[in-house]
Amino acid sequence: MKLYIPSLNLSNINSKLINKYLYKQYNINYIFSNSGIFSVKNNKLCKILIKDKPIEKLYIHDILCFIDSSEFIEFSEYYQIPFNHTYEIFQRSHYILRKNALIEFIVDTYNNSVIDAYFIIKNKNDNFQEDIVTFLSDLTFIKNI
Numbered sequence: 789m790k791l792y793i794p795s796l797n798l799s800n801i802n803s804k805l806i807n808k809y810l811y812k813q814y815n816i817n818y819i820f821s822n823s824g825i826f827s828v829k830n831n832k833l834c835k836i837l838i839k840d841k842p843i844e845k846l847y848i849h850d851i852l853c854f855i856d857s858s859e860f861i862e863f864s865e866y867y868q869i870p871f872n873h874t875y876e877i878f879q880r881s882h883y884i885l886r887k888n889a890l891i892e893f894i895v896d897t898y899n900n901s902v903i904d905a906y907f908i909i910k911n912k913n914d915n916f917q918e919d920i921v922t923f924l925s926d927l928t929f930i931k932n933i
Contacts, residue, residue: 882894
């Protein structure tokens with residue numbers, strides 16, 4: 789599940805400040821076309837099916853959040869790239885507070901600009917909310933919590 793915080797200003801994310809929490813980092817290769825979205829992994833082209841699910845509204849310490857349980861499913865392998873397409877490479881960075889954390893903070897960048905930031909919730913229980921508050925407080929996104 790992804791948890792988005794609409795009030796989180798992407799331009800305020802300072803990679804130097806959060807680098808000590810960096811867990812892993814890798815590139816994601818996408819092809820966008822009229823025929824759909826495709827991913828390129830290990831020299832294989834796969835079409836992505838988006839399984840949309842309802843969004844849940846949630847407040848964590850008076851901060852509006854949205855939980856999105858939608859899924860990106862690699863549907864089937866393709867052998868031909870659609871003629872009209874764009875090829876984009878995104879960098880995805882995962883940040884965690886500690887080993888075996890309940891949440892991960894994900895930051896996607898394109899051309900050195902942050903384009904998306906959200907939390908991955910591994911287990912939706914009461915403790916994940918406190919981890920989000922701790923993470924945001926440590927990263928000075930939220931003051932005076």
